[in-house]
Amino acid sequence: MPVSEPGGVVVGEDGLARCPWGLSAPDYVSYHDQEWGRPVHGDEALFERVCLEAFQSGLSWITILRRRETFRAAFKGFAIDAVASFTDADRERLMADPGIIRNRAKVEASIANALAAQALRDEGGLDALIWSFAPDPATRPAPRTTADVPATSPESVALAKALKSHGFRFVGPTTAYALMQACGLVNDHLAGCSAR
8 A cells, every 4th residue: 555655644445545544444444534533513422422532541442443332332322311320230231241341430430421511511511612622723734644643732631621620530631632533623634635
């Protein structure tokens, strides 16, 4: 596969140029082309992404992506009110589910994050909070290589701080930046990428 420059876009067998990670596994192709970096709105859609990014912490995204439908089933479609009402029995059900990541701290964080998302409704909601940290796209040139893509940004540091102040867990600056990338607050598709 030809590469434009080390760490730059890669042309796939279909002739489309993609970010290198977008061709690193078959499951990534459609995620890269159709989801990653596209704007996501709505409290529940963003709540799902916050939870999945938290579960991804310390793991590869492909691990979460391959289990996403099982996560959705286990967490009642990431309906905020449903997750906020989870009981001890639900916690044990989740900890026994081999289809998700059975990490008690992350399970507890998802439930706490649902409660935090409920509380945000009086302040405009999760969507309004998260999108208030979107940087001006005019100030962000397209990254040319993967080395140009940061792991955090001043906005992700501020977003993480704001989420934590509202009671969210597992939302450090790196996780917040991954959320910003995945949900289209920033466009980190490389210059020349067909999804850009």
